[in-house]
Amino acid sequence: MRLAVLASGTGSICRAIVDAGVEVAAVLVDRDCPAIDLAEADNRPVLLVERDDFGTKFDRNQYSNEVVAALGNENIDVVAMAGFGTILGASFFDAYRGRVLNTHPSLLPSFPGWHAVRDALRHGVQITGCTVHIATLEVDAGPILAQAAVEIRDDDDEASLHERIKLLERDLYPATIKKFLADMETQR
Numbered sequence: 001m002r003l004a005v006l007a008s009g010t011g012s013i014c015r016a017i018v019d020a021g022v023e024v025a026a027v028l029v030d031r032d033c034p035a036i037d038l039a040e041a042d043n044r045p046v047l048l049v050e051r052d053d054f055g056t057k058f059d060r061n062q063y064s065n066e067v068v069a070a071l072g073n074e075n076i077d078v079v080a081m082a083g084f085g086t087i088l089g090a091s092f093f094d095a096y097r098g099r100v101l102n103t104h105p106s107l108l109p110s111f112p113g114w115h116a117v118r119d120a121l122r123h124g125v126q127i128t129g130c131t132v133h134i135a136t137l138e139v140d141a142g143p144i145l146a147q148a149a150v151e152i153r154d155d156d157d158e159a160s161l162h163e164r165i166k167l168l169e170r171d172l173y174p175a176t177i178k179k180f181l182a183d184m185e186t187q188r
């Protein structure tokens with residue numbers, strides 16, 4: 001099973017996946033970001049499918065096709081999203097149906113979307129966390145594979161809370177990916 005990690009941000013979740021001993025065949029990014037340096041430092045193939053338009057004219061289908069083609073060139077079987085900043089379209093989810101994993105910084109179905117940590121704070125919930133799930137065309141909505149909870153502290157801000165959630169994600173996500181890959185191998 002060849003796994004690709006999709007990232008746009010700091011790449012800390014991607015790093016945790018690699019450090020946990022998960023075999024990562026390639027890292028795909030949509031922009032210049034620290035995840036590139038991280039992958040290059042390990043001599044891992046970096047697939048830069050650059051998104052040049054963040055406006056209303058962005059062609060999501062075309063971009064998704066480019067992502068599918070880049071992953072196809074590396075014979076990727078399974079995809080793990082790790083802070084990937086572009087919502088992908090139907091061609092991607094058709095090509096990798098049931099084989100796309102994501103980690104989200106809230107206890108889904110609460111607080112889907114880009115601002116999950118901020119939304120949890122604004123809502124005044126006392127417990128939030130992270131969710132590893134199978135990603136589908138509908139954002140942050142696929143079947144849940146694993147969750148872990150974090151207590152919100154009185155003095156938390158978005159950054160401090162997100163960092164504590166990421167501490168959990170860095171354990172839970174690699175462990176869940178490993179189990180998913182092992183289950184897929186036994187089903188082959």
Ligand code: GRF
Pocket residue numbers: 008009010011012013014082083084103104105166169
């Ligand atoms: C994680 O919290 C993940 O759940 C969210 O984006 C963050 C990625 O963190 N989708 P990093 O950029 O790998 O540090």
